[in-house]
Amino acid sequence: MGPSCAPGQAVHEAGFITIGGIEQWVVVDGADCGNPVVVMVHGGPGNPNTPFARNIFRDWENDFTLVQWDQRGSGKTYSANRPAEDEPLTLHDLTTDGVEVTRYAIQRFGKRKVILMGGSWGSALAAHMAIAAPDLFHAYVGTSQLVNYQEDLRVGYARTLALATAAGDSDAVARLEEIGAPPWANPRASGALRRISRKYEALVSEPAPSGWFAFGPGYDTPAYEADYEAGEDYSFLAFVGPANDGMGSGIDLRGLGLSFPMPVWMLQGEEDLVTPASVSRAYFDDLSAPRKIYVSLPRTGHDPNRIMIAAQYEALTQARPEAVAMDGR
Template sequence: MKATLLLFLFYALFSYKVDAQTKGIHEENYLTLGGIEQWVTIHGEDKTKPIVLFLHGGPGSTMSQYDDAMYGSWKNDFVLVYWDQRGAGRTFGKNAPDSVTEDYWMENPLTLEQMTKDGIELSEYLIKHLGQKKTMLVGTSWGSILGAKMALTRPDLYAAYVGHSQVVNHAEGFKNAFQKVSILAQQANDQEALTQLQALGLPPYEDARKAGQLMRIIKKYEKLQAVPAPSTWWKVRQEYDNEKDAQDRYNGDDYSFLYSAGHKKMGIKSMMAGVDFMKDGLIFQVPVTFIQGEVDILTAPELTRAYYEKVKAPKKDFVLVPGAAHGHNQAVIDAQYVAVKKLLKVR
């Protein structure tokens, strides 16, 4: 009797392990998207669960190198996909020469149109590869531009779209951020920042370095007002913690930022300069949710709210997160989780 019971328990445990291995998915590969190899990771405890495709910000700020501190618990409910976009992280490293020069930057432009096509091609792959009907898009900052473009272009591929720190009109948003930090610097009697702001003048700029200087001031004042994310979130995974990956992330970030901001002397046009969803992004054919940090300076709540009010979609929602700025913190992750489950009707 005891032997029979032990045998039963052995087979039950073995069957459980086999089932878990069969249902789970843990893939990290280069996929050919838009004619080049791009780095994509796919992880979930059950590959039949809904797909969530994360679109990182920056545009060079990849997410694949971090451990699961931010979204790890989501793997029980979803299949999580991280993508090092064209010009970023391992995708940059795979396609760039060993020695990256200004000539390479100028001869290999990044465009919103091409990156939108890349994202759509990835979405088609994921749906076919995982045997599902659609995927969910979650885009942050620059990723919100890309995500909105993808959802607007091919709504048939997406169950819903969640835009976090949604960019509406890049030029207007950057001007608004300049004016906000100018007021905050005056209130703080921050002479260093005031001197820098006076020297920069009101955007737009024709020099990427000026955009970078303004971004540093914006981040400084957002940090003073926001609840920070745990430092453990930014721990680089062991397999990415090496000199080559670090250099590729650094070079890719520089390259992507140049095409984000634009740099006239090098003939580089900003791929964000013409973004204005108030003109061409008001009608979605998929449900949308906008998650907005209450103390976000770069993509101000009032601008996102005004956009939300004009958007037409099968279903829409606006979530204002107290204590959150432009980036992530625990409250933002929690709001995203609730939004995604609600949109997908996952219990």
């Protein structure tokens, strides 16, 4: 990446940085380097936002410097460090990577702290980062908050089965009864549930705009798209494990403690069947933080849409004044 970036100067950078002992892909976009920095933690695992980030987040660049990276095992980081099929992917290593990316951003832009934002899988990883290195973060903004993987699966399965039953959807009911209620021994079961739950979310949610998830310049090649899919497969298998015993199975944020030493925003789709609102809200209610705000998103499931993106921007805007004051601007 380039030399230090002064206030008033725009920044648009993309390249490899040594993080966690390997080359990892980091992308930075902002209209003014003096603005607060947001470290954005992508979901999946294995689904980087970098190929289509400017389709979705470009307007945010006027008020924030956006720092994103392709987590190990995904995207261009996967391309540069192709793991063996049995090479482990651990929450510990990913957390350490995220903290290292954050320290890089703080040094690169001369900040005291950054705002941390994560969604879905990225919300669990971001929460681990926030607790591991709380001195680095002004605030935490979590969306589609993954709290306890086993509990989220249990509630999501029950809700999806109830919806399919009420709709008289015999094919979906038969498939759900075939895989049975979690926990599962078959790693494909979670994918089967998601295909059905996405169908029912779509019936009551505002869809994402056409073109949001089109790969942008530098990513729109067959070779990259193949690597993206390969990284997605590798990361997802590491997450679920061969017998649903992967790194996801142990996620329980309550085990980190219920105290966040920074303000917390939690944004939750009312129609989310992957990280159901009842689980996220119960966790939020038990948290202690200097300030905490829960936002319920109507006509929104687990995946991004305009309602979700607007709520994320509003949360960042609410967190911005303290970040600006602390950064001395």
